[in-house]
Amino acid sequence: MSTEQISASQKVLKIAVIGGDGTGPEVAAEAVKVLKAVAELENISHEMQEFDYGGERYLRTGEVLPEGALEELRKFDAILLGAIGHPQVPPGILERGLLLTLRFHFDQYINLRPVKLYPGVETPLAGKGPEDIDFVVVRENTEDLYCGMGGFLKKGTPDEVATQIAIYTRKGCERCIRWAFEYTRKRNKKRKLTLVAKTNVLTYGHDLWWRTFQDVAKEYPDIQTDYNHVDACCMWMVKNPEQYDVIVTTNMFGDIITDLAAIIQGGMGVAAGGNINPEPGGTSMFEPMGGSAPKYTGQGVINPIAAIAAAGMLLEHSGYPRAAERINRAIQIVTGTKMKSQAAGRMGYSTSQVGDLVVQHLTA
Numbered sequence: 001m002s003t004e005q006i007s008a009s010q011k012v013l014k015i016a017v018i019g020g021d022g023t024g025p026e027v028a029a030e031a032v033k034v035l036k037a038v039a040e041l042e043n044i045s046h047e048m049q050e051f052d053y054g055g056e057r058y059l060r061t062g063e064v065l066p067e068g069a070l071e072e073l074r075k076f077d078a079i080l081l082g083a084i085g086h087p088q089v090p091p092g093i094l095e096r097g098l099l100l101t102l103r104f105h106f107d108q109y110i111n112l113r114p115v116k117l118y119p120g121v122e123t124p125l126a127g128k129g130p131e132d133i134d135f136v137v138v139r140e141n142t143e144d145l146y147c148g149m150g151g152f153l154k155k156g157t158p159d160e161v162a163t164q165i166a167i168y169t170r171k172g173c174e175r176c177i178r179w180a181f182e183y184t185r186k187r188n189k190k191r192k193l194t195l196v197a198k199t200n201v202l203t204y205g206h207d208l209w210w211r212t213f214q215d216v217a218k219e220y221p222d223i224q225t226d227y228n229h230v231d232a233c234c235m236w237m238v239k240n241p242e243q244y245d246v247i248v249t250t251n252m253f254g255d256i257i258t259d260l261a262a263i264i265q266g267g268m269g270v271a272a273g274g275n276i277n278p279e280p281g282g283t284s285m286f287e288p289m290g291g292s293a294p295k296y297t298g299q300g301v302i303n304p305i306a307a308i309a310a311a312g313m314l315l316e317h318s319g320y321p322r323a324a325e326r327i328n329r330a331i332q333i334v335t336g337t338k339m340k341s342q343a344a345g346r347m348g349y350s351t352s353q354v355g356d357l358v359v360q361h362l363t364a
Contacts, residue, residue, distance in 0.1 A: 013039075013046040013318055016076040020054040021094070022292030023302040023351075024082025030304035030355030031080060031311040034327060037359045038315070042323040049076075053098055055086020055292075064097030070105050078314045079285040082307065085292035096148075103141055106283045108275035109172065110179055111139035111251075112313070113258045113289075115241075118305075119336030121266035125238060133265055135244035138183060139254025140176040141275055143167050144205075146251050166252070168205035173212040179278060180248035181220045190245035193217075194226040196233045196253055209250065234260055262289055269303030269342045270335070272310035276317060284317060286310040293344065301345040304354050305331060330361035 017032060019025030032048065039046050051073075058064050073079060079102065084094045102108070117123055117133035125133070149165040177195075184193045195213045197206040210227075217225050228236065230253045236243060237260060249257065262271035268290035275285040288306030296302045312327035334357045340348035347354060 011045070013044060013078075013320075014076045015046060015048045015314070016073055016079045017048055017050045017082075018053050018079060018098075019050065019082040020084045020292060021056070021086045022083060022294040022297045024054070024084070024292050026082075026297075026300070026302055026351050027288055027304040027307035028080060028082035030351060030358075031307040033352075033355045034308050034330075034358050034362070035080075035311045035315070038323045038326050038362055041326065041362060042320065044315075044320060044323060054084060055089045055094060058089055058094065058097075059086070064094060065101065070101075073102070074106070074283055076283055077318055079283065080307075080311060080314060081285055081287035083288065083290065083292040085294070087294050100146065100148075102285055103275050106277050106285070107142060107279075108277045108282075108284060109140065109142045109176060110274075110276040110278060111137075111141040111254060111258075112183075112274040112276055112317075113137040113139065113254075113261065114272065114309075114313070115258075115261040115265050117265050118270060118332050120339065121270060121335050121342055123264055123266055125241065125264055128241065128264075132242040134189075135241065135261075136183070136187065136246045137254060137258050137261060138176065138180040138246060138248045139258065140172060140249070140251050141254075142251070143169060143172040144251030166202075166205055168208050168250075170208065170212060173209050174216060177209075177213050177216045177248055180246060181216060181223055184223050184246040185220065187246060190224070191222060192224040192226060192245040193220075194228055194233075194244060194247045196228050196230050196247050196249040196257065198230050198253070199227075200229065206250070213248075230257065233257060237261065237264065258289070266342050268306065269344070270305045270309070272306045272313055274310070274313045274317060284314075286314040286317075296344050299345075300350040300352060301347070302351050303342055303344060303347060304351050305335065305342065305358075308355065308358055326362045327358070329364060330358045333361045333364055334358050 019028040114136050117130045145166045147167045150163040153161040197209050199206045199210050262268050271289035312324045316324035338357050
């Protein structure tokens with residue numbers, strides 16, 4: 001047993017579960033089912049507590065997060081999120097009031113998106129298979145256009161002016177880039193880190209990213225470095241995804257290219273991500289990348305694989321790599337030998353049955 005595992009085994013892993021909206025609670029329930037099963041197999045002491053934050057609560061109470069919610073969530077090592085998005089709540093309220101609030105409050109400055117094509121999962125890229133689509137995007141998660149700086153002048157008139165200000169700091173760039181270099185080394189595959197930005201047009205903020213990347217790279221001579229403009233990255237991700245190992249990029253560009261990445265790995269139903277505070281005692285959040293899909297609510301047809309994969313990420317980044325590997329291996333067996341499709345209603349199994357199949361294969 002590694003030192004990391006010994007240390008992890010001596011603590012109680014505390015997990016907050018936010019099912020959220022639509023089909024979010026359904027996929028979160030399957031992730032919890034798998035977490036409980038693997039915790040028993042690996043003797044992981046854990047506590048879970050569910051919270052009803054989301055659209056229904058907002059419609060009922062007029063608040064997204066009640067007073068004291070952030071202090072309560074800080075007591076947990078990690079948050080497992082189902083999905084946010086309610087058809088009766090205007091766009092932006094839940095996203096800003098819950099997702100962005102949690103990311104900023106808990107300083108979850110790393111957004112981690114593994115892009116892996118599982119066996120048996122279809123990709124729209126002709127001639128590409130699991131050996132070709134296996135990379136990771138590290139997205140800076142607390143700066144850029146998401147800081148909310150800007151405003152309106154003469155709003156609602158023909159002379160209206162709107163500004164949206166992107167903020168980049170040396171600290172924000174460097175801690176994300178350094179984490180990406182460390183992750184590339186730990187991943188130990190191609191040992192290649194690609195910076196994705198737009199230095200030819202965004203000549204201030206992205207020049208800061210470029211210079212910081214070059215400075216930090218000097219400390220990692222064992223890591224091969226590369227650079228792509230973001231538009232070129234979109235092209236190469238489709239044409240030659242096998243050229244990537246780890247990508248590090250800005251908040252806005254990371255938001256865009258990870259949706260493209262989700263499609264080439266088989267769709268939102270299999271794409272998981274983490275909002276990570278890597279500092280000791282930090283609270284991180286893990287979630288499937290798909291939305292709340294309200295039209296499928298209660299039908300038992302939504303794909304829980306992404307939520308289950310998010311549970312695996314939660315365990316890996318909480319110090320339980322062996323348990324995470326059990327989940328990853330079980331997922332690949334289920335997608336490769338059991339499921340007919342990853343699309344909602346065409347899986348060949350119900351949502352809960354897919355969760356049961358993953359549990360059954362945790363010992364494979």
